Amino acid sequence: MKDTFDEKSDRQRWMSTLARAAEGRVSALLDAAMPRPGFTWLRAPEIGSTMVRGRAGGTGAPFNLGEMTVTRCALTLENGAVGHAYVQGRRKADATAAALVDALMQGPEAAQIRAAVLDPLIAEHAAKTKTRAAKAAATKVEFFTMARGED
Amino acid sequence: MYVAVKGGERAIESAHTWLAEERRGPTEIAELSIPQIREQLKLAVDRVMAEGSLYDPDLAALAIKQSRGDLIEAIFLIRAYRTTLPRFGHSEPVDTGAMACDRRISATFKDLPGGQILGPTFDYTHRLLDFKLAAEGETPEAATQEADEARVPHVTGFLNREGLIEEAPQDDTPPPDLTREPLEMPASRALRLQALTRADEGFTLGLAYSTQRGYGRNHAFVGELRIGSVPLDMDIPELGFSIEIGEITLTECETVNQFTGSKTQPPQFTRGYGLVFGQSERKAISMALVERALRWEELGEDFEGAPAQDAEFVLYHADNIQATGFLEHIKLPHYVDFQSELELVRKLRREAGADQVQEAAE
Known part of the structure; x- marks a missing residue:
């Protein structure tokens, strides 16, 4: 089985947070926090796919379920920090912003970026998940047994 | 046998512009947007993603719009687009x-x-047409309840x-891939x-x-x-x-x-x-x-x-x-194939003396 979230490194966690952010959110939060630093491309944003796999019976041997669109890019900041991004969908602007945040998180701006970008994204994702779970919970069947007296 | 092979270009171009006009429909009716299709015809989008074998709701919605709601045509568009994408890798098997x-x-x-x-199921609905949906402005809200977060x-x-x-039992044999x-x-x-x-x-x-x-x-x-x-x-x-x-x-x-x-x-x-x-x-x-x-x-x-x-x-x-693909190709020109069949049937009929039978009947 896959590793649980807690076993992941800090960088894995923030890259995941950036990848699943809603469209435009990483850019909006980053631009509100600071002017964008200068950078050069290691790999300009590129759209491709990843093959999604499932397991037979949910837990058995893997099989190919179908592909999903993915955008990736990599860049270097002027201070030499390298940022990578892989995000779901065809979202070059979001991948660029995510790679910038990834690079900034490795430098002196980390604390500022964490507070201004990552924490709000985590809260937004948690709120979205919670709202959906609450709607599902309201459709949970509460069985009760009718009392049938024998007398 | 001479077969005309040119001359269809103008007709094809006109057919395509007419298709575009018919797709849009009367301009006094608002045009469908991709987000409207993605969010309000979600199950059609899901089907196009599943059978198109590419998870991308926006692309599936675009394909549905382009295909005028013909889902197999939309799936075709998605499959064709899919082949243009470089593959970056594969996911871990989903848990x-x-x-x-x-x-x-x-x-x-x-x-x-x-x-x-x-x-959000159709089960237990009465499957009666809901004419309230034909009137505009409904924004229903789902009930909520505290959820437990257990797996x-x-x-x-x-x-x-x-x-x-x-x-x-878990097994990590790399799976074969029929797209490859x-x-x-x-x-x-x-x-x-x-x-x-x-x-x-x-x-x-x-x-x-x-x-x-x-x-x-x-x-x-x-x-x-x-x-x-x-x-x-x-x-x-x-x-x-x-x-x-x-x-x-x-x-x-x-x-x-x-x-x-x-x-x-x-x-x-x-x-x-x-x-x-x-x-x-x-x-x-x-x-x-x-x-x-x-x-x-x-x-x-x-x-x-x-x-x-x-x-x-x-x-x-x-x-x-x-x-x-195979079914619909038979509607495309098969003039030469058909000519040869026609020749063959005429020849067989001649040999069978069908001409005389025909004459006798007349």
């Missing part, structure tokens, strides 16, 4: 046990850990604990699952129904049906670790089927499996039934000659793009 379930029901256990969650266990998991059902190598027989289970998850919903439904009616019957119960989102982890080779690159909605159906047993093995239920992109429970249940029927050989059952048991028949006819 459906970690699904944030919108819906999770079991037809085999009433009180199961995690509960029966109905979700929802699979039903087969607790049947497994008693040894009552065959296990699906042609589908050849005999097809492994992994290949059958890949072919079935992108198979035409109608074809899969018809075959699944045939098993229920007795053609390869396997007594399926829906052990569990769940719909919800799962995180998708992908290994990033240049970084040497995996990250969660997104979340996708899946529908999973696990069936509990008639048992097998032998002198060495006590009787056990068997299983069928369906897993499909998006919210498509009809497809997922159908897939599980057909998948189970195709397992007859590995489970030591008899081949009854039922269509759903015949892997070659099922897998070679389940893909609606292959099928429609």
Whole structure:
């Protein structure tokens, strides 16, 4: 089985947070926090796919379920920090912003970026998940047994 | 024989501009936007993603708009686009046990850990046309209730604990990929699952129904049906670790089927499996039934000659793009082929003396 979230490194966690952010959110939060630093491309944003796999019976041997669109890019900041991004969908602007945040998180701006970008994204994702779970919970069947007296 | 091969260009161009005009329809009616299709015709979008074999709701919505709602045409557009994408890698196999379930029901256990969650279902609706939808302005709001955040266990998991059902032990054999190598027989289970998850919903439904009616019957119960989102982890080779690159909605159906047993093995239920992109429970249940029927050989059952048991028949006819491609090509010009047939029939008729028979009749 896959590793649980807690076993992941800090960088894995923030890259995941950036990848699943809603469209435009990483850019909006980053631009509100600071002017964008200068950078050069290691790999300009590129759209491709990843093959999604499932397991037979949910837990058995893997099989190919179908592909999903993915955008990736990599860049270097002027201070030499390298940022990578892989995000779901065809979202070059979001991948660029995510790679910038990834690079900034490795430098002196980390604390500022964490507070201004990552924490709000985590809260937004948690709120979205919670709202959906609450709607599902309201459709949970509460069985009760009718009392049938024998007398 | 001289056959005119030029001259259609102007007609084709006019046909295409007329198609574009018809697609748009009367301009006094508002144009559909991609987000409207994506959010309000979500189940059509899900079907196009599942059978187009590419998870991207915006592209599926665009394909539906472009195809004027012809879903097989939309699937065709998605399949064609898919081939233009470089492949960056593959995901870790999804952990459906970690699904944030919108819906999770079991037809085999009433009180199961995690509960029966109905979700946004058409079940229990009266299937009467709702004329309120024809009037504008409804923005209904769903009820909410505090949710517990525990992982929802699979039903087969607790049947497994008693040894009552065959296990699906983890195995990490890299699966074959029918988008890279042609589908050849005999097809492994992994290949059958890949072919079935992108198979035409109608074809899969018809075959699944045939098993229920007795053609390869396997007594399926829906052990569990769940719909919800799962995180998708992908290994990033240049970084040497995996990250969660997104979340996708899946529908999973696990069936509990008639048992097998032998002198060495006590009787056990068997299983069928369906897993499909998006919210498509009809497809997922159908897939599980057909998948189970195709397992007859590995489970030591008899081949009854039922269509759903015949892997070659099922897998070679389940893909609606292959099928429609071959079917629809017969409407394209076959003038030369037909000329040769025509010549042949005339010759045979001459030889049979048909001309004289015709003359005599007149």
